[in-house]
Amino acid sequence: MITIRVDNKKLTVKEGTNLLKACLDNDIYIPNLCYVEKMSHPPASCRLCFVEIEGEKHPIPACTVKVTREIVVKTDSPGVRQLQKVALQLLLSVHHLDCRNCEANRKCALQKIAKFLNVGLKSKHLDHFLKEMEIDQRHPFLNYYPNRCVLCGRCIHVCRDRNKQAQLTFANRGFDTVISFFIKPGAPPLQCDACRACIEACPVAAILPKISN
Amino acid sequence: MNPANKVHTNSQYNALRQKAEKKRQAFLNEPVPKIHIGMATCGIAAGALDTKAAFEDALARHSVNARIHTVGCIGHCYAEPYVIIDHPDSGFPPIFYHEVTPGKAGMLTNLFLKEGDPRFEHVLGATVQNEMIPWIMDFPRFNLEKRVVMEKCGRIDPEDIDEYIAEDGYSTLADILQRSPEEIIKEIKDSGLRGRGGAGFSTGRKWELCANTSQNDKLLICNADEGDPGAYMDRTILESNPHQVLEGMIICAYAVGADKAIVYVRAEYPLAVKIITQAIQQAKELGLLGHHILGSSFDLDIDVFQGSGAFVCGEETALIRSIEGFRGMARHRPPYPVERGLWGKPTVINNVKTLATVVPVLSNGSAWYREIGTENSPGTAIFSVVGNVVHPGLVEIPMGVTLRTLIFDICGGIPGKKKFKAVQIGGPSGGCLPEELLDTPIDFDSLTETGAMMGSGGMVVMDEDTCTVDISRYFLDFTQKESCGKCTFCRIGTFHLLSILERITKGEGRDGDIEQLKQLSEDIKNGSLCGLGKTAPNPVLTSLRYFIDDYEAHIKEKRCPAMMCRPLIAYYIDLDKCARGCDACVGCCPVEAVFNTSNRKKGIDQILCVKCGECLVACPPEYDAVIKVSPPELAPILERPPEPVKKA
Ligand SMILES: Cc1cc2nc3c(=O)[nH]c(=O)nc-3n(C[C@H](O)[C@H](O)[C@H](O)COP(=O)(O)O)c2cc1C
Ligand code: SF4
Ligand code: SF4
Ligand code: FES
Numbered sequence: 073m074i075t076i077r078v079d080n081k082k083l084t085v086k087e088g089t090n091l092l093k094a095c096l097d098n099d100i101y102i103p104n105l106c107y108v109e110k111m112s113h114p115p116a117s118c119r120l121c122f123v124e125i126e127g128e129k130h131p132i133p134a135c136t137v138k139v140t141r142e143i144v145v146k147t148d149s150p151g152v153r154q155l156q157k158v159a160l161q162l163l164l165s166v167h168h169l170d171c172r173n174c175e176a177n178r179k180c181a182l183q184k185i186a187k188f189l190n191v192g193l194k195s196k197h198l199d200h201f202l203k204e205m206e207i208d209q210r211h212p213f214l215n216y217y218p219n220r221c222v223l224c225g226r227c228i229h230v231c232r233d234r235n236k237q238a239q240l241t242f243a244n245r246g247f248d249t250v251i252s253f254f255i256k257p258g259a260p261p262l263q264c265d266a267c268r269a270c271i272e273a274c275p276v277a278a279i280l281p282k283i284s285n
Numbered sequence: 286m287n288p289a290n291k292v293h294t295n296s297q298y299n300a301l302r303q304k305a306e307k308k309r310q311a312f313l314n315e316p317v318p319k320i321h322i323g324m325a326t327c328g329i330a331a332g333a334l335d336t337k338a339a340f341e342d343a344l345a346r347h348s349v350n351a352r353i354h355t356v357g358c359i360g361h362c363y364a365e366p367y368v369i370i371d372h373p374d375s376g377f378p379p380i381f382y383h384e385v386t387p388g389k390a391g392m393l394t395n396l397f398l399k400e401g402d403p404r405f406e407h408v409l410g411a412t413v414q415n416e417m418i419p420w421i422m423d424f425p426r427f428n429l430e431k432r433v434v435m436e437k438c439g440r441i442d443p444e445d446i447d448e449y450i451a452e453d454g455y456s457t458l459a460d461i462l463q464r465s466p467e468e469i470i471k472e473i474k475d476s477g478l479r480g481r482g483g484a485g486f487s488t489g490r491k492w493e494l495c496a497n498t499s500q501n502d503k504l505l506i507c508n509a510d511e512g513d514p515g516a517y518m519d520r521t522i523l524e525s526n527p528h529q530v531l532e533g534m535i536i537c538a539y540a541v542g543a544d545k546a547i548v549y550v551r552a553e554y555p556l557a558v559k560i561i562t563q564a565i566q567q568a569k570e571l572g573l574l575g576h577h578i579l580g581s582s583f584d585l586d587i588d589v590f591q592g593s594g595a596f597v598c599g600e601e602t603a604l605i606r607s608i609e610g611f612r613g614m615a616r617h618r619p620p621y622p623v624e625r626g627l628w629g630k631p632t633v634i635n636n637v638k639t640l641a642t643v644v645p646v647l648s649n650g651s652a653w654y655r656e657i658g659t660e661n662s663p664g665t666a667i668f669s670v671v672g673n674v675v676h677p678g679l680v681e682i683p684m685g686v687t688l689r690t691l692i693f694d695i696c697g698g699i700p701g702k703k704k705f706k707a708v709q710i711g712g713p714s715g716g717c718l719p720e721e722l723l724d725t726p727i728d729f730d731s732l733t734e735t736g737a738m739m740g741s742g743g744m745v746v747m748d749e750d751t752c753t754v755d756i757s758r759y760f761l762d763f764t765q766k767e768s769c770g771k772c773t774f775c776r777i778g779t780f781h782l783l784s785i786l787e788r789i790t791k792g793e794g795r796d797g798d799i800e801q802l803k804q805l806s807e808d809i810k811n812g813s814l815c816g817l818g819k820t821a822p823n824p825v826l827t828s829l830r831y832f833i834d835d836y837e838a839h840i841k842e843k844r845c846p847a848m849m850c851r852p853l854i855a856y857y858i859d860l861d862k863c864a865r866g867c868d869a870c871v872g873c874c875p876v877e878a879v880f881n882t883s884n885r886k887k888g889i890d891q892i893l894c895v896k897c898g899e900c901l902v903a904c905p906p907e908y909d910a911v912i913k914v915s916p917p918e919l920a921p922i923l924e925r926p927p928e929p930v931k932k933a
Contacts, residue, residue: 113616113617113772114617115616115617115816116617117771117772117773117814118772118773118774119772119773119774119812119813119814120773122812130811131811133617136617138830149813154808155808155811155812158774158778158805158808158812159773159774159812162644162773162777162778162781163773163777165777165781166777166780180467198781199781199784201780215787222773223770223771223773223776225771241612242614242770242771244769244770245595245766245767245768245769245770246765246766246768246770246776246779247765247770247776247777247780248767248770248779249768249770249771249776281324
């Protein structure tokens with residue numbers, strides 16, 4: 073067991089514990105979107121869970137740190153907050169803001185993080201951009217909403233976990249990156265049995281069953 | 286290794302060497318002229334295949350007996366296709382001819398090879414010192430260079446392993462196989478060699494970290510992804526001297542204890558893929574690869590992996606994912622590849638140039654290497670210098686040479702009496718530096734201090750007609766499209782940078798744009814996961830730092846000082862200069878925007894004009910009547926007279 077200090081709170085954790093998990097388990101909230109428990113390689117892609125660790129020059133995503141020694145962690149330094157706010161604002165700047173008509177309303181991770189960081193949902197500084205395709209309806213049971221998706225990759229992770237091989241993937245590059253299903257003429261039929269794992273893993277409402285309810 | 290093996294290694298190598306030298310002597314002694322033609326991708330693109338065919342044809346036609354010898358690239362792109370003709374019977378030294386078209390090839394065959402007239406007007410220089418023809422080593426483009434890594438490039442046939450061996454090739458390997466891995470790592474560490482893939486990490490240290498891991502199964506990857514637009518050093522080395530890269534790889538694998546290695550080369554480099562694959566095969570046949578290399582107890586296999594040409598796949602963690610069969614996306618480090626790399630095994634990843642440098646470092650010793658270059662950046666730097674310079678191409682210089690010497694002395698300066706404006710170093714991850722910084726020495730640390738970086742060695746020189754805002758827009762367009770899309774800052778942040786730059790170049794810049802570009806750039810640098818995102822803002826940050834006037838002119842005055850951004854320029858015709866009745870501009874305009882005024886002088890319809898600038902080029906220099914202005918409001922508006930009614 074190792075004792076670490078997070079924001080003046082002492083936590084005793086097992087060696088090798090993921091720092092983000094250690095904090096969350098001890099009621100220290102750190103904004104996060106892409107971390108799923110027990111991941112062997114957290115993708116560290118949402119760039120929200122930054123913390124400052126004494127002795128390190130720059131903030132580091134907490135989900136990439138395994139606790140192997142006694143460390144002193146700050147979760148709310150100005151440098152951390154700056155990065156978190158900008159990351160969230162960037163995500164919101166390409167997000168279709170229509171909370172009232174969104175299935176995720178009030179359970180949405182973006183709303184929660186925005187509230188925590190005290191960031192307005194509508195950005196004042198950044199222009200707002202949306203992708204052309206509003207709904208990708210090619211999947212037999214699921215609909216995918218590119219302008220809601222935060223590209224956290226949780227859906228891919230849980231699908232791979234459950235089915236060995238993920239039935240969805242990242243596709244395209246840059247701003248055009250989306251989640252896509254392996255549906256293609258000539259491709260082997262999708263192994264998807266509508267298990268809903270991806271739907272449940274999604275922190276927003278970017279993957280939904282075709283017929284709601 | 287036991288002494289018995291030592292003897293074995295030496296005797297095996299000596300046998301190869303003797304055979305290769307005999308072959309070379311036979312080639313040299315053959316009493317016929319030799320025509321050496323540069324046949325790397327750059328030469329071929331310039332027409333070297335046609336030149337070679339023209340020589341073959343002309344030799345047959347004129348019944349001249351001569352040997353055509355295909356070699357790699359010497360880096361003198363401005364001279365492509367080039368040939369060196371060695372015609373001892375003519376009494377002339379070997380002569381370097383530049384821009385040898387098929388026509389010239391025929392002419393040289395007839396007049397020089399047959400008649401003995403070297404046609405002085407086409408000569409670039411002689412390759413040896415002599416009384417008759419200027420020696421190329423008297424030209425700065427040649428003598429200010431220092432060839433350490435590219436020493437054999439353009440001199441030997443890359444497709445024939447014996448030519449490399451005859452030039453001392455693989456002798457360093459034979460030698461180091463008799464030394465301990467620790468000794469080799471120490472020598473490399475002592476040499477101060479820093480990785481040439483961009484970041485400049487100590488190569489000896491990297492090897493040591495890998496050698497010291499407890500795991501047995503280790504791997505080596507040669508990074509030949511080279512995704513930086515405009516850079517082609519690695520391709521040229523692979524195409525011109527693949528065996529030096531292989532020799533470096535075998536040495537590295539021996540030093541760190543790897544028994545499997547991969548050359549990761551992009552599929553867009555078909556010739557490099559072909560040549561390196563063939564080189565591996567040849568090395569295997571001679572016992573330089575595979576089981577018991579040169580009779581030692583060391584085994585190594587090298588495979589070629591063809592990448593699909595994504596810029597991010599040059600980043601080591603994305604490269605590893607792509608070999609593993611996944612989408613090329615970067616991963617958080619640590620763990621570094623030397624701890625957990627390809628398939629979870631400790632992996633050394635080195636750039637092509639780094640591995641090729643290992644050979645001269647070990648054959649001449651670390652002290653010799655440290656004599657070249659600077660204290661903290663020993664050795665040479667290889668740049669592909671392109672853009673507005675008289676002599677573009679690949680240049681290998683000792684570290685510490687200034688940008689000014691490189692651009693003006695070695696590469697001949699800016700063509701067309703134009704002024705220098707900026708130089709972009711390090712490609713999309715690098716920075717744009719102004720005239721005031723031309724005396725910066727070229728080394729890892731000095732370049733990083735300016736906000737640019739050594740990067741992989743791409744260098745674009747730009748003259749006064751270049752808009753630095755537009756250049757930043759160009760590079761951001763590249764990085765945004767090449768972002769793997771994984772992390773928030775890079776995927777969305779660079780998209781905002783790009784969109785702001787696009788607005789500014791269209792004349793839609795707003796108050797606050799400059800501050801936002803700066804802040805967002807800093808955030809992207811600090812927040813991104815991998816080197817692509819961390820360095821993507823560099824072109825913006827450096828151009829803001831050194832060329833802020835360009836930005837302000839665009840935003841505040843809607844003016845592009847270099848007159849490059851089309852929405853911010855206009856063309857008009859100066860009626861005082863226009864020659865009545867000359868119709869040069871009318872015919873060239875693709876959209877029929879040029880019209881006749883009442884006195885048959887010309888005017889431009891500003892609404893139709895697409896600002897292609899064709900009329901400016903077409904207008905004869907003696908009139909010089911087409912004027913380009915920015916902002917566009919400076920162009921006087923001429924009413925287009927009503928079209929004469931056509932009779933049916
Ligand atoms: C976006 C990006 C692209 C890169 N592309 C290349 C490349 O094309 N070739 C290369 O050798 N290194 C490239 N690198 C650097 C590699 O990650 C790695 O540091 C290098 O291959 C290590 O070799 P070295 O130690 O010999 O320099 C790239 C890095 C980044 C972040
Ligand atoms: S669909 Fe949902 S879970 Fe999947 S990447 Fe998008 S936001 Fe994440
Ligand atoms: S910085 Fe860019 S390229 Fe690197 S992981 Fe993030 S999105 Fe991918
Ligand atoms: S949760 Fe750590 S980066 Fe997303």
